Amino acid sequence: MNILDKIIAHKKKEVAQLMKEVSIEKLVKSPNFKRTPISLKKALTVKSSTGIIAEFKRQSPSKGIINDKATIIDVTHGYLEAKVAAQSILTDIHFFGGSILDVIQARTVNETTPILRKDFIVDGFQIVEAKAIGADAILLIAACLTKQELKNYGKLAEDLGLEVLYEVHNIEELDKIELDHKIIGINNRSLKTFEVNLERSIELANQIPKSCIKVSESGLSDPRVIVGLKEYGFQGFLIGENFMKTENPGYACQEFISQIK
Numbered sequence: 001m002n003i004l005d006k007i008i009a010h011k012k013k014e015v016a017q018l019m020k021e022v023s024i025e026k027l028v029k030s031p032n033f034k035r036t037p038i039s040l041k042k043a044l045t046v047k048s049s050t051g052i053i054a055e056f057k058r059q060s061p062s063k064g065i066i067n068d069k070a071t072i073i074d075v076t077h078g079y080l081e082a083k084v085a086a087q088s089i090l091t092d093i094h095f096f097g098g099s100i101l102d103v104i105q106a107r108t109v110n111e112t113t114p115i116l117r118k119d120f121i122v123d124g125f126q127i128v129e130a131k132a133i134g135a136d137a138i139l140l141i142a143a144c145l146t147k148q149e150l151k152n153y154g155k156l157a158e159d160l161g162l163e164v165l166y167e168v169h170n171i172e173e174l175d176k177i178e179l180d181h182k183i184i185g186i187n188n189r190s191l192k193t194f195e196v197n198l199e200r201s202i203e204l205a206n207q208i209p210k211s212c213i214k215v216s217e218s219g220l221s222d223p224r225v226i227v228g229l230k231e232y233g234f235q236g237f238l239i240g241e242n243f244m245k246t247e248n249p250g251y252a253c254q255e256f257i258s259q260i261k
């Protein structure tokens with residue numbers, strides 16, 4: 001079994017258990033459920049956008065522990081000061097050491113910038129939960145969902161006012177998505193082997209219609225690469241480890257952004 005299959009198998013069990021403990025009615029009553037989400041699309045396309053989607057990530061299957069000291073509140077303040085376009089927060093507990101509490105806490109100090117709930121969505125319940133914890137957008141990974149699931153979950157998110165970052169690795173996954181006007185993330189990291197290949201973004205870029213917003217994800221650590229990817233039409237850049245591996249992720253992010261302006 002490769003790591004993605006392991007993550008999905010674990011996630012399905014976790015969500016099935018969660019659904020026995022928490023009702024949709026309870027989620028809908030959460031105060032965050034009433035707030036109007038902040039648009040990720042707008043944040044990435046506004047003229048002054050830095051395009052950086054900075055991630056809070058304590059650990060990962062590919063790197064192990066990245067940062068177990070930084071707090072979500074400090075990092076959120078730092079990323080906001082750095083003027084990130086959006087914040088991504090990994091909420092998977094078992095493989096990434098994250099939690100929905102991280103989104104809830106970040107939301108208390110971030111009222112201006114979209115929050116992407118980054119997890120492995122395998123059930124509509126998690127999308128309702130994303131809204132209830134105060135996220136503005138969710139991730140749908142084409143590698144682990146069928147064409148119909150991508151459509152259904154995309155529609156559910158849209159009905160709840162959440163935006164979707166659709167993640168792909170190759171043309172086969174791209175073909176599963178109704179592309180028009182979507183936010184499409186190309187993940188440079190193979191979720192099966194962890195190998196990072198930045199060429200992946202470039203190779204797939206011209207297969208994506210102009211109406212879409214293109215985001216390059218993973219393995220980004222050089223500001224010059226961001227400048228280069230912009231030439232291929234990328235407007236979003238999802239970066240986690242490069243910031244989180246430092247003692248002060250917010251400061252590292254600020255320094256990085258100052259070099260792409």
Ligand SMILES: O=C(O)c1ccccc1NCC(=O)[C@H](O)[C@H](O)COP(=O)(O)O
Nearest residue numbers: 060061062191217218219220239240241
């Ligand atoms: O990061 C991993 O090891 C990983 C393994 C298996 C599935 C997903 C994984 N990461 C999730 C992500 O997509 C990244 O956290 C995100 O794109 C940021 O990547 P990076 O800048 O390389 O931390």
